[in-house]
Amino acid sequence: MNPGRELRSARWFGTVDISGFAHRTTLTPIGLSPEHFDGRPFIGIAQSWSDFAPCNVHFRQIAEHLKRGVAEAGGVAMEFPTISLGENLAKPTAMMFRNLMAMDVEESIRMYPMDAVVLLGGCDKTLPAQLMGAASVDLPTVVVTAGPTSPRSYGGRELGGGTDVWKLAERVRADTADRAEVGGLEAAIMSTPGHCAEMGSASTITALSEALGLALPGSATVPAMDGRRLAGAARAGRLAVELALAGGPTPAALLTREAFENAITLLMALGGSTNAIVHLLALAGRVGVPLTLDDFAAVSARTPLLANLRPSGEFLVQDLDAAGGVPAVLKELAPLLHTGVPTVTGRTLGEEIESAAVLDREVIAPLSRPRGRTGGLAVVRGSLAPDGAVIKTSAARADLLTHRGRAVVFEDVRDLAARIDDPALDVDESSVLVLRNSGPKGGPGMPEWGMLPIPVKLLAQGVTDMVRISDARMSGTAFGTVVLHVAPESAVGGPLALARDGDVVSLDVPNGRLDLEVAPEELERRRRESAPRAPRYRRGYKALFVRHVRQADTGCDFDFLRGRPDEGSDNVPD
Numbered sequence: 001m002n003p004g005r006e007l008r009s010a011r012w013f014g015t016v017d018i019s020g021f022a023h024r025t026t027l028t029p030i031g032l033s034p035e036h037f038d039g040r041p042f043i044g045i046a047q048s049w050s051d052f053a054p055c056n057v058h059f060r061q062i063a064e065h066l067k068r069g070v071a072e073a074g075g076v077a078m079e080f081p082t083i084s085l086g087e088n089l090a091k092p093t094a095m096m097f098r099n100l101m102a103m104d105v106e107e108s109i110r111m112y113p114m115d116a117v118v119l120l121g122g123c124d125k126t127l128p129a130q131l132m133g134a135a136s137v138d139l140p141t142v143v144v145t146a147g148p149t150s151p152r153s154y155g156g157r158e159l160g161g162g163t164d165v166w167k168l169a170e171r172v173r174a175d176t177a178d179r180a181e182v183g184g185l186e187a188a189i190m191s192t193p194g195h196c197a198e199m200g201s202a203s204t205i206t207a208l209s210e211a212l213g214l215a216l217p218g219s220a221t222v223p224a225m226d227g228r229r230l231a232g233a234a235r236a237g238r239l240a241v242e243l244a245l246a247g248g249p250t251p252a253a254l255l256t257r258e259a260f261e262n263a264i265t266l267l268m269a270l271g272g273s274t275n276a277i278v279h280l281l282a283l284a285g286r287v288g289v290p291l292t293l294d295d296f297a298a299v300s301a302r303t304p305l306l307a308n309l310r311p312s313g314e315f316l317v318q319d320l321d322a323a324g325g326v327p328a329v330l331k332e333l334a335p336l337l338h339t340g341v342p343t344v345t346g347r348t349l350g351e352e353i354e355s356a357a358v359l360d361r362e363v364i365a366p367l368s369r370p371r372g373r374t375g376g377l378a379v380v381r382g383s384l385a386p387d388g389a390v391i392k393t394s395a396a397r398a399d400l401l402t403h404r405g406r407a408v409v410f411e412d413v414r415d416l417a418a419r420i421d422d423p424a425l426d427v428d429e430s431s432v433l434v435l436r437n438s439g440p441k442g443g444p445g446m447p448e449w450g451m452l453p454i455p456v457k458l459l460a461q462g463v464t465d466m467v468r469i470s471d472a473r474m475s476g477t478a479f480g481t482v483v484l485h486v487a488p489e490s491a492v493g494g495p496l497a498l499a500r501d502g503d504v505v506s507l508d509v510p511n512g513r514l515d516l517e518v519a520p521e522e523l524e525r526r527r528r529e530s531a532p533r534a535p536r537y538r539r540g541y542k543a544l545f546v547r548h549v550r551q552a553d554t555g556c557d558f559d560f561l562r563g564r565p566d567e568g569s570d571n572v573p574d
């Protein structure tokens with residue numbers, strides 16, 4: 001095979017010296033022989049399979065079909081493992097390890113002989129980590145995702161996964177769920193491989209990877225156990241060989257400002273996860289595209305909510321797939337998109353969605369009659385969040401989006417657990433629950449603690465939502481009037497650290513405001529009296545994380561990982 005240009009892998013295998021000899025013979029044990037080193041492209045497959053991440057547990061089977069596609073196109077597939085992040089099992093929070101996985105992916109791609117890479121990612125943090133790592137190396141990259149789990153029904157309702165767990169958790173706390181029901185749900189709620197079936201964080205990021213031009217159109221919503229996913233994997237393998245031979249397009253060519261705006265437009269129309277904001281900000285930081293929370297606010301203001309998907313609506317990702325998938329949503333959004341941007345297929349986004357059509361108007365509303373006038377996410381700023389905070393408006397109670405109430409402040413998650421259900425807690429449904437020390441450095445890792453539980457005594461009164469504010473994140477499958485990602489966080493001296501019980505907090509989402517109605521002089525006095533908390537971790541990765549993680553409004557990446565690699569140096573093997 002003659003690609004007409006020197007492949008990166010030829011620097012390992014193409015020399016006739018002892019170095020080339022050693023590199024070639026090293027691969028004899030995996031079954032390669034001299035003909036495999038005739039100039040064929042080597043395609044890396046970044047594998048995030050793990051028994052600890054059941055969302056990704058079918059990736060070994062998908063990798064086999066990817067390899068088939070690579071071989072069909074004349075390439076050599078090289079599968080390599082990376083860290084995998086199982087959202088529900090990784091403690092203290094999978095988010096703490098997103099940057100570690102991004103470093104693993106980046107350096108694995110860079111250190112080994114590959115000409116293109118396929119990313120196998122699904123569960124919440126795996127794909128963002130892979131995108132960040134691959135973008136920093138900038139070899140031709142194709143994304144293959146896990147697909148949603150196939151939901152089972154229980155009690156006549158199809159279960160989503162995360163959203164139903166959250167709902168059950170509240171009923172268990174209120175003592176309105178019996179043991180048989182809890183047992184039945186435990187067995188049913190996550191019954192097959194694949195990521196959560198609602199428009200949670202995983203479904204959001206996988207959908208956005210199509211809008212960013214990195215995944216094959218229509219691939220994100222295909223259920224995990226559907227044979228189309230295997231055929232798609234083979235197609236992705238063939239495409240990776242073509243990209244390797246052509247030398248691109250690489251992520252740098254695809255991840256433009258316009259592509260990010262397209263992804264944010266899709267995010268808003270889907271009512272997607274707040275976590276996507278953090279990940280897109282981090283990814284933009286890797287490729288040097290200026291992106292801020294204001295960009296999300298601006299896109300949200302001009303983008304209607306179209307999708308009727310849990311946790312904001314009724315349906316699941318498999319229903320979105322049956323309704324035409326991401327291409328159908330993008331087709332509907334076309335007047336709001338940059339349709340001329342390139343995609344990994346070599347065609348423009350506009351060309352890719354040309355033949356798409358919406359097949360179910362209950363799932364994807366028309367642009368002319370949307371489910372919501374503006375996007376599903378909003379950004380607020382003010383004296384309580386000078387650098388911004390976010391709220392998933394599509395999953396909030398509309399009348400609470402403008403609200404004033406007395407703060408009930410929890411120092412940290414342990415304080416929250418100890419007092420939230422105390423019958424003596426001075427709280428009513430108009431109160432604003434505030435949680436601090438839950439941000440990137442304070443959590444640390446910005447855990448998904450933001451959907452603070454409703455006090456049991458209020459649940460018993462039938463209260464189902466309250467305004468809740470924190471510097472934490474929340475699961476993409478969670479819901480409620482929940483203000484998240486307050487920046488700067490309390491652990492670095494943000495105003496959240498100065499709030500006290502009884503302070504009046506004002507939330508005004510229509511006007512983009514979040515304020516602590518306390519005089520600046522009083523806040524200054526409190527600041528002088530406050531003392532920083534001692535760091536929880538003093539050694540290892542966690543200490544490095546706390547030292548280098550940036551704030552939520554810039555994506556929580558490490559300060560030393562932002563920006564493009566040093567020109568011409570990082571990607572060349574020694």
Ligand code: FES
Nearest residue numbers: 055123195196202
């Ligand atoms: Fe993996 Fe929800 S737990 S996507």
